[in-house]
Amino acid sequence: MEYRNFRKTEEKVSLLGFGTMRLPLLREDSKKIDEALAIKMIRKAIDAGVNYMDTAYMYHGGNSEVVLGKALKDGYREKVFLADKMPIWLTKEAGGIHALFENQFKRLDVDFIDFYLVHSLDQKNWQKVKELKVMPFLEKMKEEGRIGKIGFSFHDNLDVFKTIIDEYPWEFCQIQLNYMDANYQAGVEGLKYAGKKGIPVIIMEPLKGGKITQFVPESIQAIWAKAPVQRTPAEWALRYVADFPEVLTILSGMSSIKQVEENLQILSSVLPESLSLEEHKIIEMAANEYSKLIKVACTGCEYCLPCPQKILIPNAIDFYNQWYLYHAYVPIKRDYDINMLKGRRASDCIGCKSCEEKCPQHLPISSIMKETAKIFE
Numbered sequence: 001m002e003y004r005n006f007r008k009t010e011e012k013v014s015l016l017g018f019g020t021m022r023l024p025l026l027r028e029d030s031k032k033i034d035e036a037l038a039i040k041m042i043r044k045a046i047d048a049g050v051n052y053m054d055t056a057y058m059y060h061g062g063n064s065e066v067v068l069g070k071a072l073k074d075g076y077r078e079k080v081f082l083a084d085k086m087p088i089w090l091t092k093e094a095g096g097i098h099a100l101f102e103n104q105f106k107r108l109d110v111d112f113i114d115f116y117l118v119h120s121l122d123q124k125n126w127q128k129v130k131e132l133k134v135m136p137f138l139e140k141m142k143e144e145g146r147i148g149k150i151g152f153s154f155h156d157n158l159d160v161f162k163t164i165i166d167e168y169p170w171e172f173c174q175i176q177l178n179y180m181d182a183n184y185q186a187g188v189e190g191l192k193y194a195g196k197k198g199i200p201v202i203i204m205e206p207l208k209g210g211k212i213t214q215f216v217p218e219s220i221q222a223i224w225a226k227a228p229v230q231r232t233p234a235e236w237a238l239r240y241v242a243d244f245p246e247v248l249t250i251l252s253g254m255s256s257i258k259q260v261e262e263n264l265q266i267l268s269s270v271l272p273e274s275l276s277l278e279e280h281k282i283i284e285m286a287a288n289e290y291s292k293l294i295k296v297a298c299t300g301c302e303y304c305l306p307c308p309q310k311i312l313i314p315n316a317i318d319f320y321n322q323w324y325l326y327h328a329y330v331p332i333k334r335d336y337d338i339n340m341l342k343g344r345r346a347s348d349c350i351g352c353k354s355c356e357e358k359c360p361q362h363l364p365i366s367s368i369m370k371e372t373a374k375i376f377e
């Protein structure tokens with residue numbers, strides 16, 4: 001396993017980290033984690049040298065923390081850095097923060113969390129973190145020896161990322177990055193920005209949640225086939241992220257033993273800045289080809305908002321695009337269900353077309369909403 005140093009200290013973090021948001025599910029009840037298999041996978045990864053485990057309060061309805069806690073029994077806890085996150089959107093008051101925090105320790109059945117993140121920061125959540133005085137609370141918990149390093153995970157645009165980075169002395173951060181998202185959210189520019197400030201970056205969604213590894217379109221397969229070295233789509237994607245020296249560890253949410261074995265093998269000996277110019281060009285060609293397959297040229301400018309029906313139109317269009325781009329990949333339906341709130345979904349469009357008057361791309365939004373509803377609802 002390849003390791004990278006946390007800043008210049010002696011702490012060595014494995015380049016492959018284990019994300020526990022997509023643990024394997026039971027065949028007979030797809031709402032429940034296949035605990036035995038999940039524990040086997042986690043321990044297999046640790047035995048092979050993985051030493052960073054990432055969970056969160058809401059993954060698998062709270063069961064990710066429980067199952068990870070079980071996997072870390074029998075001497076495994078001491079072998080890893082454990083990361084968990086504060087879901088500040090689940091409370092309206094400062095007291096709620098404390099209760100959520102204590103519940104995490106109970107679920108995990110541990111007395112120390114090495115890397116503690118404020119979960120999913122965006123502009124609104126960052127404001128709330130300040131109002132609820134979350135950072136002083138976490139500093140106190142650090143002083144009391146309950147948690148180690150303090151960081152945040154992020155989902156908003158680059159400007160917001162830079163603001164959050166600048167406004168607090170973070171010890172690390174976590175961003176979404178893969179070759180399709182180089183210019184999305186924090187993106188490569190955000191990664192470099194954090195790097196310049198000496199803030200190690202943890203990567204999530206390196207395989208875009210599996211969308212760029214499953215059901216790869218023929219035109220993309222043809223690009224990979226022409227490459228001078230033959231690699232799986234997962235290897236191309238993981239190597240793309242591993243090439244950045246600012247990256248401390250890459251979290252992959254593995255859902256089978258085979259994926260654990262493949263990702264262990266891919267990241268067993270990958271040095272930063274080791275991809276050739278030609279290899280970078282091939283990855284860029286694949287990303288460009290994926291982009292060409294996009295059906296609706298929405299730029300996400302949000303000029304269409306607010307919608308009188310409160311539909312998050314750019315998000316709905318994004319799901320519509322993803323559906324075609326990633327060949328009707330089934331988990332996209334699940335993500336639509338989770339992210340598009342009932343009463344504010346594509347099917348709630350009343351066809352008033354007030355959005356179409358404002359859209360700089362002149363998109364036929366009301367018919368796109370109808371199509372989107374047909375697919376997802």
Ligand SMILES: NC(=O)c1ccc[n+]([C@@H]2O[C@H](COP(=O)([O-])OP(=O)(O)OC[C@H]3O[C@@H](n4cnc5c(N)ncnc54)[C@H](OP(=O)(O)O)[C@@H]3O)[C@@H](O)[C@H]2O)c1
Nearest residue numbers: 019020021022153204205206207208209210234252253255
């Ligand atoms: N803080 C946040 O806001 C936040 C948000 C997202 C994620 N995260 C964390 O980051 C972790 C990583 O994100 P992610 O789960 O989206 O990672 P990812 O690696 O982009 O996607 C994981 C999915 O990719 C597929 N996969 C994994 N290895 C593969 C391989 N070798 N070959 C083919 N397909 C493979 C699997 O899909 P199938 O299951 O369909 O086979 C797996 O479920 C999460 O687990 C979570 O811990 C945090």
